[in-house]
Amino acid sequence: MKRAMYKPIKLTPPQFLALIFLSLVMVGGILLKLPIATEHEISWIDAFFISTSAATVTGLTSVDPGSTFTLFGEIVIMFLIQVGGLGVMTFAVLVVIMMGKKIGIKQRLLMQEALNQPSIGGVIRLARNIFIFSFLTELIGVILLSIRWVPEMGLGKGIYYSLFHTIAAFNNAGFALWPDNLSQFVGDPLVNLVITFLIMIGGIGFTVIFDLYYQRRFKKLSLHSKIMLISTLIVNMIAIVSIFLFEYHNPNTLGKLTMSEKMWAAYFQGITPRTAGFNTIDIGALEQPTLMLIVLLMFVGAGSASTGGGIKLTTFIVIIFAVMNFLKGKEETVILKRTIRNTTILRSLAILSVSVLFIFIATMLLTLTEEAGLMPILFEVVSAFGTVGLSMNFTPHLSFAGKVIIIFIMFLGKMGPLTLVYSISKPEKMNIRYPEGDVITG
Amino acid sequence: MKRAMYKPIKLTPPQFLALIFLSLVMVGGILLKLPIATEHEISWIDAFFISTSAATVTGLTSVDPGSTFTLFGEIVIMFLIQVGGLGVMTFAVLVVIMMGKKIGIKQRLLMQEALNQPSIGGVIRLARNIFIFSFLTELIGVILLSIRWVPEMGLGKGIYYSLFHTIAAFNNAGFALWPDNLSQFVGDPLVNLVITFLIMIGGIGFTVIFDLYYQRRFKKLSLHSKIMLISTLIVNMIAIVSIFLFEYHNPNTLGKLTMSEKMWAAYFQGITPRTAGFNTIDIGALEQPTLMLIVLLMFVGAGSASTGGGIKLTTFIVIIFAVMNFLKGKEETVILKRTIRNTTILRSLAILSVSVLFIFIATMLLTLTEEAGLMPILFEVVSAFGTVGLSMNFTPHLSFAGKVIIIFIMFLGKMGPLTLVYSISKPEKMNIRYPEGDVITG
Ligand SMILES: [K+]
Numbered sequence: 001m002k003r004a005m006y007k008p009i010k011l012t013p014p015q016f017l018a019l020i021f022l023s024l025v026m027v028g029g030i031l032l033k034l035p036i037a038t039e040h041e042i043s044w045i046d047a048f049f050i051s052t053s054a055a056t057v058t059g060l061t062s063v064d065p066g067s068t069f070t071l072f073g074e075i076v077i078m079f080l081i082q083v084g085g086l087g088v089m090t091f092a093v094l095v096v097i098m099m100g101k102k103i104g105i106k107q108r109l110l111m112q113e114a115l116n117q118p119s120i121g122g123v124i125r126l127a128r129n130i131f132i133f134s135f136l137t138e139l140i141g142v143i144l145l146s147i148r149w150v151p152e153m154g155l156g157k158g159i160y161y162s163l164f165h166t167i168a169a170f171n172n173a174g175f176a177l178w179p180d181n182l183s184q185f186v187g188d189p190l191v192n193l194v195i196t197f198l199i200m201i202g203g204i205g206f207t208v209i210f211d212l213y214y215q216r217r218f219k220k221l222s223l224h225s226k227i228m229l230i231s232t233l234i235v236n237m238i239a240i241v242s243i244f245l246f247e248y249h250n251p252n253t254l255g256k257l258t259m260s261e262k263m264w265a266a267y268f269q270g271i272t273p274r275t276a277g278f279n280t281i282d283i284g285a286l287e288q289p290t291l292m293l294i295v296l297l298m299f300v301g302a303g304s305a306s307t308g309g310g311i312k313l314t315t316f317i318v319i320i321f322a323v324m325n326f327l328k329g330k331e332e333t334v335i336l337k338r339t340i341r342n343t344t345i346l347r348s349l350a351i352l353s354v355s356v357l358f359i360f361i362a363t364m365l366l367t368l369t370e371e372a373g374l375m376p377i378l379f380e381v382v383s384a385f386g387t388v389g390l391s392m393n394f395t396p397h398l399s400f401a402g403k404v405i406i407i408f409i410m411f412l413g414k415m416g417p418l419t420l421v422y423s424i425s426k427p428e429k430m431n432i433r434y435p436e437g438d439v440i441t442g
Numbered sequence: 443m444k445r446a447m448y449k450p451i452k453l454t455p456p457q458f459l460a461l462i463f464l465s466l467v468m469v470g471g472i473l474l475k476l477p478i479a480t481e482h483e484i485s486w487i488d489a490f491f492i493s494t495s496a497a498t499v500t501g502l503t504s505v506d507p508g509s510t511f512t513l514f515g516e517i518v519i520m521f522l523i524q525v526g527g528l529g530v531m532t533f534a535v536l537v538v539i540m541m542g543k544k545i546g547i548k549q550r551l552l553m554q555e556a557l558n559q560p561s562i563g564g565v566i567r568l569a570r571n572i573f574i575f576s577f578l579t580e581l582i583g584v585i586l587l588s589i590r591w592v593p594e595m596g597l598g599k600g601i602y603y604s605l606f607h608t609i610a611a612f613n614n615a616g617f618a619l620w621p622d623n624l625s626q627f628v629g630d631p632l633v634n635l636v637i638t639f640l641i642m643i644g645g646i647g648f649t650v651i652f653d654l655y656y657q658r659r660f661k662k663l664s665l666h667s668k669i670m671l672i673s674t675l676i677v678n679m680i681a682i683v684s685i686f687l688f689e690y691h692n693p694n695t696l697g698k699l700t701m702s703e704k705m706w707a708a709y710f711q712g713i714t715p716r717t718a719g720f721n722t723i724d725i726g727a728l729e730q731p732t733l734m735l736i737v738l739l740m741f742v743g744a745g746s747a748s749t750g751g752g753i754k755l756t757t758f759i760v761i762i763f764a765v766m767n768f769l770k771g772k773e774e775t776v777i778l779k780r781t782i783r784n785t786t787i788l789r790s791l792a793i794l795s796v797s798v799l800f801i802f803i804a805t806m807l808l809t810l811t812e813e814a815g816l817m818p819i820l821f822e823v824v825s826a827f828g829t830v831g832l833s834m835n836f837t838p839h840l841s842f843a844g845k846v847i848i849i850f851i852m853f854l855g856k857m858g859p860l861t862l863v864y865s866i867s868k869p870e871k872m873n874i875r876y877p878e879g880d881v882i883t884g
């Protein structure tokens with residue numbers, strides 16, 4: 001009798017996560033539409049656009065946040081960024097821990113899903129550590145930025161601005177309270193260094209941070225951590241040098257700056273596309289090769305189990321190595337003297353393929369709804385998909401349909417890879433087995 | 443002693459094929475540079491561009507073939523198309539058959555590679571059948587087109603034009619002897635029907651044709667043939683209807699035509715992007731959504747073991763089904779009640795990933811070398827990669843570096859998928875086995 005009493009709706013962990021995210025976006029959208037949240041009235045679509053952009057830690061803005069929202073509205077945005085960035089699930093687990101309740105296996109599986117961790121053990125400890133670590137890092141960020149902004153703006157506003165931009169940077173959400181983002185600090189060493197370090201610490205993935213903390217020596221690190229550290233360094237170096245060279249003579253970007261500012265700007269803009277979304281130079285004025293490079297960086301994204309998005313740096317590195325081995329006719333893909341599992345390669349290829357398909361479909365839809373060239377459209381779509389937040393100043397000009405599409409892509413960019421990884425690793429059973437059939441491909 | 447006498451250079455079948463193709467392009471380029479081949483002198487880069495374009499059955503033209511080349515030059519192009527289209531290997535085997543020599547296992551393996559056939563048995567019979575079938579189909583094409591062009595141009599020129607465009611259409615090479623390609627026949631039912639049927643017969647793949655010939659009934663066909671026939675029908679229908687709707691009001695394409703011409707033009711332009719490359723309307727004047735659709739069609743391409751290029755229709759269909767199943771969390775990918783092997787899915791994902799990577803790199807390089815928007819550049823690159831030959835009238839404006847890049851992409855587009863399939867299916871053995879390492883992706 002008791003078994004028949006209640007029939008709970010069964011949700012898979014990705015569905016549950018999507019539901020929580022959706023609720024977050026809904027609540028955020030309604031709060032941002034309240035008259036007390038805005039200086040002047042905004043449309044429902046803009047409220048939900050900003051809410052989605054904040055909760056998915058993207059940073060695309062259809063209205064200028066600094067001049068549109070009141071302090072209340074900005075705090076709502078800051079809250080959405082922090083909750084979305086650290087992961088709804090980590091947050092939920094912390095709440096449960098604080099309430100002293102026991103965490104069941106189901107909750108831990110959800111956590112594992114949210115953090116993209118391969119083993120269940122230590123997930124709770126990890127969650128607690130993430131919170132302590134994030135709090136301490138953000139505290140240091142606020143203190144350092146206050147050194148710059150408190151003397152300039154006064155104690156209250158200075159600390160508040162330091163807090164807002166620290167949270168945005170650490171969670172890799174490119175929101176800033178100035179209409180031209182961080183462009184006025186293009187040559188400011190302190191702001192450049194603090195923001196980029198917050199971005200990199202938040203974006204490299206918590207597993208790498210803790211691996212570093214516990215192991216200390218590079219040799220003892222896991223393969224994942226080693227790949228992340230080496231490839232982050234290489235990719236950032238290539239990006240910085242390329243942007244410096246491509247833009248050196250562009251009068252609308254680096255050309256008008258002093259040599260010192262040029263170097264800071266290239267440094268900043270080389271780090272921020274994966275997937276922070278801040279800018280100190282005008283993205284809309286960049287040369288085409290630079291824009292293509294940034295599209296690639298936005299697509300690749302940050303580290304797994306980080307606050308960032310994209311297909312993830314390790315996915316990209318695995319594909320690069322696998323492709324080179326395919327072409328060489330090698331049987332195994334070896335990175336740093338370790339063989340990469342076939343399932344990892346399959347998963348990486350699937351993530352890339354699905355991402356490309358979705359980006360293509362979204363881009364094609366936007367060519368139908370918007371009056372704009374392919375470059376700004378593709379740039380906007382990849383920025384949304386990688387939850388980056390850079391834009392060729394195109395977001396405010398989006399049509400209603402365009403905003404709906406970008407909202408959907410931001411949501412998909414945050415939930416998609418997670419769902420996909422889950423789907424591939426934990427398949428349902430099928431009742432009917434069909435005989436195998438041959439298809440010639442390629 | 444005898445073993446030490448000669449040390450043959452060992453080439454893998456893809457390397458051997460690449461070498462033959464390279465030789466063909468070299469010989470073609472030199473012949474086209476000869477003074478007797480051209481009405482006015484052309485540069486070496488243009489000679490090799492046209493030679494590569496013809497041998498890879500692409501159809502991109504940096505100079506207008508009709509007004510640039512003499513009859514001799516045009517015959518060289520026709521020869522390159524026929525040899526490249528039917529496959530260098532099939533040709534070589536036929537020569538061997540005609541010379542009465544026995545075909546060894548090595549040659550048959552090469553043949554198998556060239557034709558993308560899963561089994562060695564029957565490859566020789568297949569080669570003979572391909573030649574008989576191609577000859578008969580082209581004969582019918584020439585006769586039908588002559589009905590239209592002999593009365594108009596006289597016997598000699600009429601038959602010659604019919605032959606040239608039959609060979610170009612059957613081999614899916616979009617070369618035409620008029621500066622605006624086939625635009626003057628936009629409303630001509632005979633030219634439209636003959637050219638599109640030649641394209642479709644050449645592009646669906648010889649295995650499907652022979653399967654149809656021997657099995658007669660749809661139910662008895664192989665899974666590969668069934669997928670090809672159904673998906674060709676669906677994809678062509680979607681393309682035709684979309685182009686009709688997207689371009690209906692465009693004054694530079696369909697807008698200026700009568701209703702009958704509109705329908706013929708949409709029909710023709712819906713079929714030709716995969717991967718024939720002919721056009722009856724101005725590609726450069728198409729709307730952005732249409733251009734994006736054509737980019738997708740060019741990327742997908744024709745059937746395996748056909749005269750066409752691209753990642754191949756079956757590869758695309760397998761990925762679409764696999765992705766839908768990933769998202770549903772299903773264990774197996776089932777198409778038409780047959781389970782698709784995991785190796786087939788892996789191979790398809792690898793082909794898509796590698797293709798996207800190469801297209802991205804080439805597009806980025808061209809944004810560096812060319813002064814043009816992203817759309818014409820992307821369109822040109824995908825057209826070259828899919829050996830399609832459509833262009834937003836951009837090919838003649840390419841810089842020297844741009845031409846080199848496009849030549850390389852055409853070559854890669856012809857050889858790449860073949861090489862990749864070979865590399866994945868026949869891996870070399872490695873001496874060192876490394877322990878497996880865990881990498882978190884996605
Ligand atoms: K971001």
Ligand SMILES: [K+]
Nearest residue numbers: 500614829830
């Ligand atoms: K072609």
